[in-house]
Amino acid sequence: MAVIRNSAEHQQKVYERWAPVYDRVYRGLLRDGHRTVAKLAAEAGRDILEVGVGTGLVLPYYEKHCRVTGIDLSEHMIAKAREKVARHRLGHVESLHVMDAHNLDFAGHSFDAVCLPFVITLIPDPERALDECARVLRPGGEIIVASKLGDGRGLQGAIEEAVAPLVHRVGWSSSFRISRIVEWAERRGDFEVAGIRRVFPNGFFKVMRLKHRLSA
Numbered sequence: 608m609a610v611i612r613n614s615a616e617h618q619q620k621v622y623e624r625w626a627p628v629y630d631r632v633y634r635g636l637l638r639d640g641h642r643t644v645a646k647l648a649a650e651a652g653r654d655i656l657e658v659g660v661g662t663g664l665v666l667p668y669y670e671k672h673c674r675v676t677g678i679d680l681s682e683h684m685i686a687k688a689r690e691k692v693a694r695h696r697l698g699h700v701e702s703l704h705v706m707d708a709h710n711l712d713f714a715g716h717s718f719d720a721v722c723l724p725f726v727i728t729l730i731p732d733p734e735r736a737l738d739e740c741a742r743v744l745r746p747g748g749e750i751i752v753a754s755k756l757g758d759g760r761g762l763q764g765a766i767e768e769a770v771a772p773l774v775h776r777v778g779w780s781s782s783f784r785i786s787r788i789v790e791w792a793e794r795r796g797d798f799e800v801a802g803i804r805r806v807f808p809n810g811f812f813k814v815m816r817l818k819h820r821l822s823a
């Protein structure tokens with residue numbers, strides 16, 4: 608198995624280069640996933656944290672009664688998100704911060720939903736980031752993850768593994784396993800997988816809902 612080392616420095620360098628062209632390349636490809644994340648988050652409640660907000664492509668899709676906070680490691684990506692908020696007058700976006708998903712600078716129980724669109728696979732310690740998401744989530748809230756989440760089986764699993772070093776260079780990941788998130792939830796015991804949706808293109812990306820169990 609290829610050993611891929613994500614690091615904050617690598618991500619910052621790669622996304623500084625992506626920031627000017629990201630929307631042109633990814634807007635259409637990720638639109639279905641983005642819309643699905645925003646819809647599910649609004650169903651979970653009004654106060655929403657988006658981790659890895661990037662250039663803010665998801666922000667216009669949140670319902671206007673929501674209060675959205677976004678964080679991202681890359682100041683260059685966040686700058687694009689700020690431009691978008693101003694240009695489209697996205698009044699439901701409360702604030703955007705440069706912040707690392709491993710250390711969320713928010714009080715516990717601050718949000719009804721925490722979304723991670725197309726970022727979990729890039730985070731060096733995803734379990735620690737998920738623990739942080741769980742900490743800032745209100746009891747009964749939801750963590751919503753969208754990404755290329757493979758099961759590692761068959762020819763597709765072998766291809767994903769083989770191209771992992773290549774896609775890592777451009778700031779993506781192909782070899783992240785959905786089982787890693789399921790095992791995190793099982794270990795903690797206070798989250799259940801409430802649903803997995805396959806989205807465009809043809810189920811290639813998945814959106815996963817992790818619901819906090821009130822009775823745990």
Ligand SMILES: C[S@@+](CC[C@H](N)C(=O)[O-])C[C@H]1O[C@@H](n2cnc3c(N)ncnc32)[C@H](O)[C@@H]1O
Pocket residue numbers: 618619622633637658659660661662663664665678679680681684706707708709723724725726729730731
């Ligand atoms: C593929 S982009 C996704 C952006 C946006 N969520 C979207 O779906 O269009 C990944 C984003 O995650 C950010 N990121 C990577 N590692 C991070 C970390 N540890 N904490 C916060 N953001 C991170 C990158 O800077 C980049 O903006």
